[in-house]
Amino acid sequence: MSETEQTVTFWDELTSPINLVLVAIIVYLVYKIIQSKFESDVEVAPPPKPLPKIRKDLTVAELKNYDGTQPDGRVLLAVNGTIFDVTRGKRFYGPGGPYAAFAGKDATRGLATGEVAASDKEYDDVSDLTSDEIASAKEWEEQFREKYDIVGRLLKPGETPNKYSDDESEDKKSQ
Ligand code: HEM
Structure with missing residues (x-):
């Protein structure tokens, strides 16, 4: 078997459809891994902070x-x-x-x-x-x-507001 024939055989191997598919899958998986790493590094915008509770009439x-x-x-x-x-x-x-x-x-x-x-x-x-x-x-x-x-x-007109304690954890069903 000549050297040229061997090279052609190797190249044929490499470019055979099954190997191309495998290479494509590997490239895709590597891309996904890199992408997921990148995403986990990116700070997702935190949900807006809930406002402090207020208690007043x-x-x-x-x-x-x-x-x-x-x-x-x-x-x-x-x-x-x-x-x-x-x-x-x-x-x-x-x-x-x-x-x-x-x-x-x-x-x-x-x-x-x-x-x-x-x-x-x-x-x-x-x-x-x-x-x-x-x-x-x-x-x-x-x-x-x-x-x-x-x-x-x-x-109502003429009514005066209640005084509430500063306790923020006031039971919402207390009224
Ligand atoms: C064609 C008529 C109506 C349709 C299809 C409709 C539909 C809806 C839908 C899909 C929601 C969201 C429910 C949820 O995600 O929890 C909603 C919420 C609400 N609807 Fe309607 N609605 C209609 C009429 C009305 C009317 C006539 C009123 C009062 C005058 C009303 C008052 C409300 C209120 C206050 C909420 C918010 C409730 C909350 O804060 O959880 N709706 N409605």
Whole structure:
């Protein structure tokens, strides 16, 4: 067997379809390993830090400041006189969200009547709601109690705010 023949045979071996496939697999695996190493080194953006809990009673006018447009992005809303921190549900209530109309507002009437709108009254006593509507608002309130932290009470005109302790771990169902 001549030398030229041997070289051709080796080259043929190397470029045989099965070897090409194997080389391709090896290259692919090496690429994947390098890629995964690179990815694990790259810092994934940490989830946004939850805002510190707040406990305070607010007037309707004060509540308006918490519509998610402030720098901290906090969103509060009230149902049946209880104010909830719904910042976690920002995709619902944040600016441009489907329920942004409730952000920083007393949402009782809207949730009771199924209208995504909040009254701009100084204080809506919702005394004209039907019993079905009241029941609906109550259900929403229960849902919020399950899901969100309580901030405080929505103050009627003339009411004074409660003093809450600084205890941040206040039980959300304490009210
Ligand atoms: C065509 C009618 C509606 C559809 C298809 C719809 C659909 C939805 C969906 C898919 C969610 C998200 C649920 C989740 O991911 O947990 C949601 C949330 C919500 N919906 Fe609706 N909705 C409708 C009407 C209404 C109406 C009329 C109101 C009240 C006036 C309302 C109030 C809400 C609220 C407050 C939330 C957020 C609840 C939370 O904070 O967890 N929706 N809706």
